Amino acid sequence: MIIIMNSDWTTQVLEKFAYKRSLASLREEQLFSVFQQPLSADEQFALQFLYAYMPLNDLADYNGELFLSHVRASLAIRNKVPWGSTVSDHLFYHFVLPYRVNNENIEDIRNLLFNELFDRVRGLSMEDAILETNYWCHEKATYIGNDQRTVSPLTIIRTTLGRCGEQSTLAVAALRSIGIPARQCYTPRWAHCDSNHAWVEAWADGRWHFLGACEPEAKLDQGWFSAPAKRAMLVNTRVPSNYAGPEEITLQHPWYTEINLLDNYAVNKTITIKVLNQAGSPSSAKVHFQLYNYAEFSTIVTKTTDQAGQVTLTTGLGSLYIHAVGEEGWGSILIHTGDANEFTMVMSKEEVRGGISDIDMIPPLSVDSKLTSAATEQEKQKNSERIQEGSQIRAAYEATFVSLEQSSQLADQLSLNGDRVWNVLQKARGNSHEIYAFLQNQSPIYGEWPLLLLESLHEKDLTDTFQITLDDHLLGSLPLIESQDTDLDKSFTSKYLLCPRIHYEMIAPYKHRFQERYSEAEKELYRGQPEAMYERLAGEFEIIEGMNHYNGSATPLGSFELQKGDRLCFHILLIATARSLGIPARLEPTDLRPQYFMLSHWTDFCSEGTSAPALGYVHFIKDIAADVEEAAYFHNFTIARWTKGMYHTQMLLFGKKDVFDTPIELVCGQYRLITGTRLPSGTVKVRLAYFDISPSTTTKLTLSFRSKDMEIPILASLSADAMDKELFFPQISMKAAVQPRGAVIAWIEPDREPSKHLLRELRELAPAFEAWNGQVILTAGEDKLTASFSLEQDAALPRNASFHLDQSYAGLNLFQPLVVPKRMEQFPILFVLDNVGRIRYMSEGYKLGIGKEALDAIHAIANSHQEID
Numbered sequence: 001m002i003i004i005m006n007s008d009w010t011t012q013v014l015e016k017f018a019y020k021r022s023l024a025s026l027r028e029e030q031l032f033s034v035f036q037q038p039l040s041a042d043e044q045f046a047l048q049f050l051y052a053y054m055p056l057n058d059l060a061d062y063n064g065e066l067f068l069s070h071v072r073a074s075l076a077i078r079n080k081v082p083w084g085s086t087v088s089d090h091l092f093y094h095f096v097l098p099y100r101v102n103n104e105n106i107e108d109i110r111n112l113l114f115n116e117l118f119d120r121v122r123g124l125s126m127e128d129a130i131l132e133t134n135y136w137c138h139e140k141a142t143y144i145g146n147d148q149r150t151v152s153p154l155t156i157i158r159t160t161l162g163r164c165g166e167q168s169t170l171a172v173a174a175l176r177s178i179g180i181p182a183r184q185c186y187t188p189r190w191a192h193c194d195s196n197h198a199w200v201e202a203w204a205d206g207r208w209h210f211l212g213a214c215e216p217e218a219k220l221d222q223g224w225f226s227a228p229a230k231r232a233m234l235v236n237t238r239v240p241s242n243y244a245g246p247e248e249i250t251l252q253h254p255w256y257t258e259i260n261l262l263d264n265y266a267v268n269k270t271i272t273i274k275v276l277n278q279a280g281s282p283s284s285a286k287v288h289f290q291l292y293n294y295a296e297f298s299t300i301v302t303k304t305t306d307q308a309g310q311v312t313l314t315t316g317l318g319s320l321y322i323h324a325v326g327e328e329g330w331g332s333i334l335i336h337t338g339d340a341n342e343f344t345m346v347m348s349k350e351e352v353r354g355g356i357s358d359i360d361m362i363p364p365l366s367v368d369s370k371l372t373s374a375a376t377e378q379e380k381q382k383n384s385e386r387i388q389e390g391s392q393i394r395a396a397y398e399a400t401f402v403s404l405e406q407s408s409q410l411a412d413q414l415s416l417n418g419d420r421v422w423n424v425l426q427k428a429r430g431n432s433h434e435i436y437a438f439l440q441n442q443s444p445i446y447g448e449w450p451l452l453l454l455e456s457l458h459e460k461d462l463t464d465t466f467q468i469t470l471d472d473h474l475l476g477s478l479p480l481i482e483s484q485d486t487d488l489d490k491s492f493t494s495k496y497l498l499c500p501r502i503h504y505e506m507i508a509p510y511k512h513r514f515q516e517r518y519s520e521a522e523k524e525l526y527r528g529q530p531e532a533m534y535e536r537l538a539g540e541f542e543i544i545e546g547m548n549h550y551n552g553s554a555t556p557l558g559s560f561e562l563q564k565g566d567r568l569c570f571h572i573l574l575i576a577t578a579r580s581l582g583i584p585a586r587l588e589p590t591d592l593r594p595q596y597f598m599l600s601h602w603t604d605f606c607s608e609g610t611s612a613p614a615l616g617y618v619h620f621i622k623d624i625a626a627d628v629e630e631a632a633y634f635h636n637f638t639i640a641r642w643t644k645g646m647y648h649t650q651m652l653l654f655g656k657k658d659v660f661d662t663p664i665e666l667v668c669g670q671y672r673l674i675t676g677t678r679l680p681s682g683t684v685k686v687r688l689a690y691f692d693i694s695p696s697t698t699t700k701l702t703l704s705f706r707s708k709d710m711e712i713p714i715l716a717s718l719s720a721d722a723m724d725k726e727l728f729f730p731q732i733s734m735k736a737a738v739q740p741r742g743a744v745i746a747w748i749e750p751d752r753e754p755s756k757h758l759l760r761e762l763r764e765l766a767p768a769f770e771a772w773n774g775q776v777i778l779t780a781g782e783d784k785l786t787a788s789f790s791l792e793q794d795a796a797l798p799r800n801a802s803f804h805l806d807q808s809y810a811g812l813n814l815f816q817p818l819v820v821p822k823r824m825e826q827f828p829i830l831f832v833l834d835n836v837g838r839i840r841y842m843s844e845g846y847k848l849g850i851g852k853e854a855l856d857a858i859h860a861i862a863n864s865h866q867e868i869d
Contacts, residue, residue: 081179093241104169130204139394151460151464169184183239218376253549266316357688358686510580541563556577615695619664647671763794770798778801
């Protein structure tokens with residue numbers, strides 16, 4: 001029987017389906033021929049529902065057979081699992097049926113995951129089935145930080161690694177594959193540290209529960225992130241539908257709904273923003289709620305004012321930067337949500353030109369995390385054993401990857417540099433055999449070029465790009481490269497002609513297809529006049545914004561077939577076409593303008609009658625009075641250009657530090673510099689500086705940071721007996737550890753978050769810790785060690801770091817009572833000691849930037865001459 005929640009909803013679905021079908025008329029056969037097959041009423045309507053709310057990119061890149069297979073599997077699974085009848089139609093359509101979780105590549109995986117999991121969860125309750133599914137996810141993947149493109153669940157399984165957004169994509173896909181409603185939850189940006197986080201909510205027996213994806217706990221509603229979530233300003237999820245549920249709706253878009261889940265995690269309140277024009281009347285505007293994060297004001301939600309000029313939001317008790325823009329102007333105010341329930345801002349068209357202002361962004365206070373249902377010691381022990389078992393399963397699979405020995409043999413066989421070959425094969429992980437075969441097949445013919453192609457890709461591309469795609473780009477590019485009558489070096493040619501990667505789209509074959517489209521005369525014309533190619537493509541392509549609601553892009557070939565997409569998709573298609581015809585091309589790094597290379601310089605693609613934007617330069621001057629150790633883009637400063645009533649951050653290289661030597665080229669206009677000094681409490685001391693960039697001139701600008709004024713209290717002191725005690729294995733006394741420079745001691749769970757974040761920070765900050773040259777002691781209890789970790793020195797960690805085993809937690813039991821009365825259980829636990837054994841800094845549990853804060857404490861101790869000689 002066809003599932004209908006109500007007639008209005010059904011009518012809306014069918015209307016949106018018809019509209020999407022009309023949009024995708026150029027791919028009618030590929031997408032909609034499945035409706036000519038015999039379909040049940042349930043199958044037909046489920047398909048129509050998926051198409052109705054499908055992102056435009058998916059209409060471009062995938063075919064109807066994939067979606068039909070997914071629908072049939074979902075409906076069949078609903079009838080097989082014991083809880084299928086308890087899941088309402090409303091939950092099924094919104095949180096089980098959807099095939100997409102994030103911006104991952106879509107693959108036909110529902111039956112595959114079901115077959116993996118069903119025997120493991122058969123006979124379990126829904127709650128236990130959720131827990132068991134997460135153990136399976138842990139067997140398949142663990143955490144690593146990487147770029148913003150979300151890989152598919154199969155790629156995560158293939159590589160065993162993923163960031164939190166990818167781990168949660170895998171877990172949601174797995175839970176849905178056994179008929180359990182699941183959704184990916186995000187805090188878009190933390191208020192107290194520079195990052196975000198994603199986890200999972202799963203529905204069981206009438207209520208939603210949270211869990212950390214691939215990070216099993218003994219019970220639901222537990223996770224290392226539960227404490228920081230209490231400091232969140234927003235937790236949300238996106239539903240591909242005009243969803244009407246019990247949660248607060250933060251955005252009701254025609255093609256999706258964003259809902260606010262903060263009430264499940266943090267103390268909050270509902271605030272009202274009232275927007276007025278200069279006459280004091282209500283003003284129509286879009287209101288952007290922004291947090292300081294990664295040195296920019298990042299929008300966590302945008303809402304449109306009602307007829308009274310008002311918007312409301314349920315949010316945490318911290319600071320927000322509010323920016324409104326509409327036809328009557330714009331306006332910005334800083335608010336602290338605890339100060340009032342209603343805040344008023346007045347719109348203006350007055351531009352900010354020059355000047356400096358300081359503001360403080362204060363996060364919600366830290367709150368102790370109390371578990372709703374604490375696990376027993378027996379449950380904790382069982383959970384620890386399952387984690388160990390899962391790590392062993394994962395390690396056994398990782399042992400099947402191409403080895404260093406196999407890589408060296410291949411390099412010798414192909415006369416290629418062994419380090420370079422191992423670099424790409426090691427990064428490819430579970431895809432290493434595919435990359436191995438590509439090199440083995442193509443390098444005997446084309447020498448170094450296949451390796452150069454692989455080196456031109458992002459690291460993540462090596463895990464999900466296959467030979468058919470690599471062959472297309474290699475064989476489609478080399479004849480053009482060989483015919484180039486230029487002095488371009490291999491590095492440049494590899495990056496802007498050979499490389500298939502344009503932005504963060506999925507890499508797929510396209511070069512031969514685009515080359516076949518044009519006659520030789522057309523190709524010759526476009527190589528000499530790239531603007532003619534631009535005009536042709538622009539005339540064929542329809543720009544449609546607001547229909548790609550997962551922050552992804554279609555493949556160039558998909559955009560070409562559909563001939564519709566947002567402006568970024570068009571620019572990706574433009575660059576891909578140019579490279580396919582032998583025209584070096586790129587998206588300009590700071591603002592993603594499409595450009596081609598001709599006559600020894602980069603030129604913007606421009607339509608007839610328009611011209612490229614005027615350019616100028618900013619030259620940053622170092623503030624010698626600032627106490628910040630090092631300026632780094634997106635770490636503690638950014639610049640943003642004023643366009644259409646808002647500041648838009650310029651996309652300089654993440655972490656770029658060499659910002660003082662050479663002026664940076666920018667499009668002319670008005671800019672805002674943000675610098676931020678984050679304190680251990682999470683508060684940020686922000687400085688805003690406004691400046692202009694004029695044509696062909698250089699603006700000199702001091703990169704000025706506010707002082708940290710950091711006090712380093714004495715939290716506790718080790719006794720003489722404690723200083724002499726031999727701890728850990730290998731043994732070391734605290735007296736030896738802290739002499740002569742002090743010490744950092746950290747207890748970690750090496751294979752779990754958030755300890756992995758700390759280890760990553762220590763690797764990134766290795767030069768600074770080595771310059772300090774005190775001891776960095778990393779230790780773990782026997783119960784925290786897994787098969788994927790050994791106590792051997794990690795080569796990327798500071799050279800002054802060492803690993804030790806803390807048997808029975810004798811070391812932690814020595815430190816912990818000195819600082820806090822309760823047992824510390826949230827790892828990592830880190831202490832900074834001065835050179836006489838006084839504890840000067842402590843951190844427990846999740847907080848990004850612990851490594852930097854430890855360094856700040858070390859420097860503050862040294863600068864205040866608090867070390868005792």
